[in-house]
Amino acid sequence: MAELIVALDVNSRQEAVDKVKSIGGSVGFYKIGLELFTSEGPDVVKAIKDLGKKIFLDLKFHDIPRTVERAVRSGGKLGVDLMTIHSTGGKAMIRAAADAAAEFGVNGPKILAVTVLTSLDQSDLADVGIAGRTPAEQVAAMARFATENGAHGLVCSPMEVGSLSKSLKVGTLFVTPGVRPAGAAIGDQKRVATPAEAVRDGATHLVVGRPILAAEDPVAAAIAIRAEMG
Numbered sequence: 001m002a003e004l005i006v007a008l009d010v011n012s013r014q015e016a017v018d019k020v021k022s023i024g025g026s027v028g029f030y031k032i033g034l035e036l037f038t039s040e041g042p043d044v045v046k047a048i049k050d051l052g053k054k055i056f057l058d059l060k061f062h063d064i065p066r067t068v069e070r071a072v073r074s075g076g077k078l079g080v081d082l083m084t085i086h087s088t089g090g091k092a093m094i095r096a097a098a099d100a101a102a103e104f105g106v107n108g109p110k111i112l113a114v115t116v117l118t119s120l121d122q123s124d125l126a127d128v129g130i131a132g133r134t135p136a137e138q139v140a141a142m143a144r145f146a147t148e149n150g151a152h153g154l155v156c157s158p159m160e161v162g163s164l165s166k167s168l169k170v171g172t173l174f175v176t177p178g179v180r181p182a183g184a185a186i187g188d189q190k191r192v193a194t195p196a197e198a199v200r201d202g203a204t205h206l207v208v209g210r211p212i213l214a215a216e217d218p219v220a221a222a223i224a225i226r227a228e229m230g
């Protein structure tokens with residue numbers, strides 16, 4: 001059964017806590033990203049955990065292996081459930097992240113790799129020295145590379161999840177943003193899928209922000225999305 005994660009894209013701890021309280025029991029998992037973490041730090045993670053929620057700490061680490069290992073260990077101590085790294089950090093970095101996560105046992109953090117940021121196109125890839133592969137080929141290659149080197153799963157777009165979930169080992173996590181319930185505003189997302197499509201294609205976790213946070217009735221919006229997830 002796929003899980004719904006709400007992206008807590010706000011920038012103060014108070015706003016984050018208020019949102020989570022108002023959504024209540026209909027959502028059990030929240031994503032804290034760079035904006036909120038940079039403004040409020042680990043305290044906001046603790047505050048949301050104290051409300052009984054699971055945490056996806058989306059800080060997309062990309063550094064030398066030792067630094068990433070220590071950062072993942074810090075996340076494990078905070079009790080987060082999912083953390084992100086960039087697959088382009090290399091084998092040793094991915095391994096170091098997975099090894100640090102493993103120290104916390106089965107309930108420790110799971111490491112998700114970002115393959116290619118969805119904001120990059122072919123010419124952006126060429127600018128950073130990745131020539132001769134389309135973004136889709138680079139996504140497929142990095143997905144394999146990351147999971148073969150210890151990543152538990154991937155952050156991927158709903159457009160990619162179908163082919164990746166067929167080609168990677170069973171048990172791999174597929175966390176997909178860019179999900180919009182049928183009829184919802186798409187905002188600045190370009191390629192979206194409905195919750196039902198994403199789950200059908202193999203997503204294990206859906207990340208949804210504005211369709212819930214900005215809804216007039218966030219609880220009803222979350223319940224409707226969960227119903228669409230099946």
Ligand code: C5P
Nearest residue numbers: 007009118177178189207208209210211
């Ligand atoms: O509001 P919305 O549902 O578009 O929020 C999606 C969340 O997923 C945001 O936190 C956004 O940063 C994140 N995300 C994304 N697309 C990616 C990677 C992350 O929308 N490729």
